[in-house]
Amino acid sequence: MTTLFRRAYPPAELPAGAYWWLPFCGPDVVVREDDGQAALLYGGMDVVAGLEFEPPVLLGSLDGVPCVSCQLSSTAELPTGWHAIGLRELYGKLDDALYGIAGYAAHLLLWQRTSRFCPVCASSTEPMQGDWGRRCSKCGHTRYPQLSPAILALVHDGDRVLLTHKPGWSARYSIIAGFVEPGESLEACVQREVEEEVGVAVANISYVGSQPWPFPDQLMIGYMAEYAGGMLEIDTAELDDAAWFHVDALPELPPPMSLSRRIIDAWAASRRRELLDGQSSFRA
Numbered sequence: 001m002t003t004l005f006r007r008a009y010p011p012a013e014l015p016a017g018a019y020w021w022l023p024f025c026g027p028d029v030v031v032r033e034d035d036g037q038a039a040l041l042y043g044g045m046d047v048v049a050g051l052e053f054e055p056p057v058l059l060g061s062l063d064g065v066p067c068v069s070c071q072l073s074s075t076a077e078l079p080t081g082w083h084a085i086g087l088r089e090l091y092g093k094l095d096d097a098l099y100g101i102a103g104y105a106a107h108l109l110l111w112q113r114t115s116r117f118c119p120v121c122a123s124s125t126e127p128m129q130g131d132w133g134r135r136c137s138k139c140g141h142t143r144y145p146q147l148s149p150a151i152l153a154l155v156h157d158g159d160r161v162l163l164t165h166k167p168g169w170s171a172r173y174s175i176i177a178g179f180v181e182p183g184e185s186l187e188a189c190v191q192r193e194v195e196e197e198v199g200v201a202v203a204n205i206s207y208v209g210s211q212p213w214p215f216p217d218q219l220m221i222g223y224m225a226e227y228a229g230g231m232l233e234i235d236t237a238e239l240d241d242a243a244w245f246h247v248d249a250l251p252e253l254p255p256p257m258s259l260s261r262r263i264i265d266a267w268a269a270s271r272r273r274e275l276l277d278g279q280s281s282f283r284a
């Protein structure tokens, strides 16, 4: 089943009827327990009646059903059967489309909380029409929700992949990641981050996919790149290990929700297919 999420922008107002509700308690999404499973709250304004909350935000509609978020008071007492759950913990417990909207809601609520005052003159800001921007009521400075682009880069060399480990990551290894600097293309960022973190050169950089990562405002952009030379030289300010792993001897990897894991899985599946094809043609 395909789902269609249509975004709404100010000054769109809440329509009458029932909505998918995404209330937040601090950084956590409030869901209800339905037969042991997490489910979104659904209904009209009566759903949050009796709770203290900031003005609701209309995010858009999913297959025609409005999706509404609001920040609950930090001291709100949740009704029986409601639970406040962190976005990371909620992964896999909601339909993918609803989970994506929960991430969007978290990002927008953060923007609402942090954009009330002008960064230039400290006067209050006002909402703009047609998007989520805010304009200073005194000096006219405008701002829009912040997005922080960051690249992910899987470096491969035949049957082996270069994985890195950061302090505090238990046994898990992942691919190289880093924020895009001002004035930098995504491809240049891949080259720079790989060079800075592990000291090697890469070539044939190809785009794999992207993922909003609302922790708190990142957009992950994933690449694969071929190893093109150089000895491993680890940036110990960021990493405590980096090593080549054979496709059949991978270490513990990031959780399935992450784009980094999907890139590693996609590379490993394609390498294993090529290895199998090579073996069968050898036998023939």
Ligand SMILES: [Zn+2]
Residues within 6 Å of the ligand: 118, 119, 120, 121, 122, 123, 136, 137, 138, 139, 140, 141
């Ligand atoms: Zn101002």
